[in-house]
Amino acid sequence: MIEVKHITKSFEGRAVLKNISAVFEDGKTNLIIGRSGSGKTVLIKDIIGLLRPDSGEILYDGRDLIQMNKSELKALRKEMGMLFQGSALFDSMTVLENVMFPLDMFSKMSSKERRTRAEFCLDRVNLSDAGDLYPSEISGGMMKRAAIARAIALNPKYLFCDEPNSGLDPKTSLVIDDLIHDITVEFKMTTVINTHDMNSVMNIGDNIIFIKEGVKEWEGNKEEVITSKNQALNDFIFASDLFRKVKEVEEEELKEHKG
Amino acid sequence: MGEYMILMRKCLTFPDRWSMFFKQLIKEIYKLGVDSLWIVVIISIFIGTVIAIQISLNISSPLIPKFTIGYTTREIILLEFSSSIMALILAGKVGSNIASEIGTMRVTEQIDAMEIMGVNSANFLILPKMVGLMIFIPVLVIFSMFTGIAGGIAASYSSATDMTPAAFEFGLQFYFNQFYVWYSIIKSVVYAFIISSIASYFGYNVKGGALEVGKASTNAVVMSSIMILMADLILTQIMLT
Numbered sequence: 001m002i003e004v005k006h007i008t009k010s011f012e013g014r015a016v017l018k019n020i021s022a023v024f025e026d027g028k029t030n031l032i033i034g035r036s037g038s039g040k041t042v043l044i045k046d047i048i049g050l051l052r053p054d055s056g057e058i059l060y061d062g063r064d065l066i067q068m069n070k071s072e073l074k075a076l077r078k079e080m081g082m083l084f085q086g087s088a089l090f091d092s093m094t095v096l097e098n099v100m101f102p103l104d105m106f107s108k109m110s111s112k113e114r115r116t117r118a119e120f121c122l123d124r125v126n127l128s129d130a131g132d133l134y135p136s137e138i139s140g141g142m143m144k145r146a147a148i149a150r151a152i153a154l155n156p157k158y159l160f161c162d163e164p165n166s167g168l169d170p171k172t173s174l175v176i177d178d179l180i181h182d183i184t185v186e187f188k189m190t191t192v193i194n195t196h197d198m199n200s201v202m203n204i205g206d207n208i209i210f211i212k213e214g215v216k217e218w219e220g221n222k223e224e225v226i227t228s229k230n231q232a233l234n235d236f237i238f239a240s241d242l243f244r245k246v247k248e249v250e251e252e253e254l255k256e257h258k259g
Numbered sequence: 260m261g262e263y264m265i266l267m268r269k270c271l272t273f274p275d276r277w278s279m280f281f282k283q284l285i286k287e288i289y290k291l292g293v294d295s296l297w298i299v300v301i302i303s304i305f306i307g308t309v310i311a312i313q314i315s316l317n318i319s320s321p322l323i324p325k326f327t328i329g330y331t332t333r334e335i336i337l338l339e340f341s342s343s344i345m346a347l348i349l350a351g352k353v354g355s356n357i358a359s360e361i362g363t364m365r366v367t368e369q370i371d372a373m374e375i376m377g378v379n380s381a382n383f384l385i386l387p388k389m390v391g392l393m394i395f396i397p398v399l400v401i402f403s404m405f406t407g408i409a410g411g412i413a414a415s416y417s418s419a420t421d422m423t424p425a426a427f428e429f430g431l432q433f434y435f436n437q438f439y440v441w442y443s444i445i446k447s448v449v450y451a452f453i454i455s456s457i458a459s460y461f462g463y464n465v466k467g468g469a470l471e472v473g474k475a476s477t478n479a480v481v482m483s484s485i486m487i488l489m490a491d492l493i494l495t496q497i498m499l500t
Contacts, residue, residue: 048375077377088372091363092286102376105276160375 001025002047002158002190007056009042016042017053018214027188029181029204031195034211035236041162043211044194048080048160049073060158078106081151081189083161083180087143089135095146096122096131102154121149125179141172145179152183159184161193165200173197177204198237201225202246210236226250263460269381270389270459283387291353291388291455292395296402298352299345303336303403306344307410310335311427315420328422329430332411334439341403342443343491346450349396350483354458357388358479361462362472370463381463389455396451397444404440446494450487457483 002024009017016039024030032040045051047058049065058065060076068076089098099118107114122128125145130138138146144164151159161180165173177197181204184191193200201208205222210233218233225237227250274280311332318327361384364370373380408431414420415427461479465471 082375088368
């Protein structure tokens with residue numbers, strides 16, 4: 001479980017995060033949503049330690065990230081997996097070598113065990129045939145899946161995903177969403193996803209935090225999103241005609257059910 | 260300067276995994292060193308030949324013995340060309356390669372990915388390049404010396420000049436100072452450090468996109484070249500005067 005308590009962060013006097021608190025539970029996909037520039041990327045960078053908040057606490061199962069020394073932070077990082085927006089696979093390595101990289105660096109497994117573990121991770125994301133290919137030789141969706149395989153190679157307790165569906169078609173986005181959700185439940189990870197994608201919100205939003213101008217505006221789950229009366233959230237989620245109609249249908253069904 | 264020192268402090272530590280370090284080291288020696296061998300050989304042969312021809316054409320006085328051509332060619336190649344001029348050429352080839360590779364890794368979040376995993380990215384990426392280049396540049400310098408002098412010998416067989424191979428070879432052996440070879444090798448090790456560390460610094464600190472990677476690559480070559488020339492002057496003052 002990750003607890004964020006009263007986080008504030010400013011850049012050159014401009015407050016980007018204002019007293020944000022949230023709890024990200026184990027075995028759940030926790031989504032951080034909000035408009036571009038709302039502060040969600042800064043929040044996730046604070047949580048993973050790429051940025052240092054001005055004040056507040058970030059607790060990983062009770063361990064405060066901000067108070068950690070270098071060796072404690074290094075140990076914590078081995079418990080983290082990260083899926084970057086652009087996949088961030090190492091160009092000079094094959095897909096299999098990419099997945100083996102964290103194992104090569106940190107595990108005490110034998111070479112054969114490391115390879116077996118990497119092949120298992122690739123198989124888990126349905127990429128067992130792509131191990132010998134280089135990142136430049138595979139599609140965007142395959143790169144995302146390879147990056148997920150690399151992120152879970154060390155069996156992390158915490159998985160972070162930055163815009164996992166950016167640049168993907170809707171069908172591939174669903175595959176990636178389902179994969180992230182399934183491995184979160186399967187490996188009981190604490191998964192935090194930073195996304196714009198409303199399909200993801202509706203599909204895998206076990207816990208959703210909506211940020212507006214650096215303030216936590218709303219918190220709930222995918223069912224509560226539909227019925228929420230928060231105007232800012234509704235303006236954001238139901239900006240498209242499709243989702244507005246979905247909301248209308250859901251509300252009508254709810255009224256009939258109550259009637 | 261402060262950022263450069265911080266990067267060097269981060270880089271010059273013991274690797275997390277020696278096996279990974281040696282794996283990277285072999286890759287870097289091959290990529291930065293062995294792949295540069297052909298250009299070193301080609302340039303050295305041609306420059307060695309041209310130096311010998313030009314000296315021959317400029318020595319018209321009958322009072323100056325012909326073996327002076329071989330002697331002067333050898334001194335130019337050993338003292339300056341094979342180390343300093345070759346380092347300037349390699350700063351262009353290898354320095355831009357290092358800066359653009361690391362810079363691209365920075366802008367595509369590959370370095371962030373390493374940091375998130377807990378890998379010391381500076382150490383993992385830069386140290387093998389530095390060590391690899393410092394090991395292999397002296398080898399390139401020795402190749403350059405041999406091929407440059409071979410080019411000069413080839414010129415001595417040309418009928419266009421009034422050199423004779425025998426006189427040229429006598430000049431090559433005349434008053435040979437072995438220390439000049441070591442002087443050149445020591446300089447090349449310093450240049451290898453300059454090229455790899457400065458190019459890595461510019462690549463590692465790229466902010467932005469492809470345009471900034473290109474700028475970083477250019478800046479790396481310019482700065483490395485200036486530092487090589489300054490180091491050349493300082494080392495020459497220390498070692499030869």
